[in-house]
Amino acid sequence: MEAYLLEFGNLLIRWLHVIAAIAWLGESIYFVMLDNGLKPPKGEACKKKGVFGEMWAVHGGGFYHNQKYASSPEDLPEDLHWSFWKAYTTWLSGFGLFTLLYLTKPSFYLVNRNSPWEWAANMTGTQANIAALAFLLLGWIIYNELCKRISPNMTRDGILSIAVAVMMVVVAYLSTHIFSGRAAFLLTGAVMATAMSANVFFWIIPGQRRMVNAMKAGEKPNPIDGLRGKQRSVHNTYFTLPVVLLMLSNHYAFTFTHSLSWVIMVLFIFAGALIRQYFVLMHGGKIRPGYPIAGVALILVAVWIGAPTAKKAVQAPVTPVEQTQTSVAATDDATVEGEQADAGEAATEAAASGAVTLAQVETIMNNRCVECHAVNPTQAGFAAAPLGILLDSPKEILLQADHIKQVVASKYMPLGNMTQMTDEERDMIAAWNGQ
């Protein structure tokens, strides 16, 4: 019952999170479009008032006339519309989801048992939780320091962008090495999303408050507040597409179970930023197809890197000896070292005595998978079969054959190797022809 309620809570918080994110990112995209699409104002009256640019729009059966002031407008109304709750709600609901899913089950979802770094592979659940929270916090601190030190007066924003890009490569590398693949994608996305919300909370909104207060007091606002707000808001613009892609990727095992998942993640981040750049320029009237073409090219590289090797190898009609090699290659791909000789032998035997049979696979599923992948999982904390994937009958196993081979080869499953699947068993699955 408790697991069921947690899952229901998960669904509802996810709903809130997605809606808040749509509202926030939608508004962010809208304002970038508005800012870049402004035309010089027509009419002397506007110019006299200090209007710098305007945009006429038609939407929902009405006509809208937006005007942006170059400096402080003469009189500022009391009922200014502020944008911040959408950002805070997105972050808070995202953190709520992360807590509910990952922090309550760190040994399933956070710990990377296949990490090449021993200390990471051997973390306890509590250590993994602390590491994940520290990762988020440090991500913000380092990003914020980079901004403050490299471009405090917004005069070196180009160099700053390069530094932030390098930082994201490091974050991707570290996250995939410290945390399980799925958590790594989530946490890298969350480092960017946290920077985005914290930019709003610590810089953009306080800066705007100072500007408004100055105007109300009849003083000139400090221009640095406006410039800094713009700097952070530009970063947020380029984070939006990558964050969403990483958040979605963690529902696709082929992205995060790959041994080069950090490269895939980096390609996604840069692809997202490049594609965003196209739209930013387009709203300003410049069409630069080179950006999305470069973005798509990066995604194609990710498709190429992520292509499953194990599947290809096992599908080919092979002699027993070749089959051993391919199954070893499959394990190799998942960055596993040692013990391959033994495992290889087991697979050779299986292969030599004819192919691995469905009955053998069924036995493995029964021993290692059905604890979770059954209508009523016996594993504590699982209310229903994860993602609806049932592995408790030959029919279902056949249905999932490709999927099973992929997640077993990459060692994503069994989750956290809770059920202690052996390398021999993994090789049997790799050698199985899926029938």
Ligand code: HEC
């Ligand atoms: C401790 C519980 C547990 C065990 C044991 C387990 N799984 Fe899973 N499995 C999960 C969870 C949770 C998910 C969903 C993860 C997600 O949302 O990405 C999952 C997802 C999957 C997926 C879908 C992956 C994707 O995202 O496309 C496959 C396939 C799968 N498991 C196969 C297996 C196989 C095969 C075994 C046994 C070798 C196994 N699982 C053992 C919990 C488990």
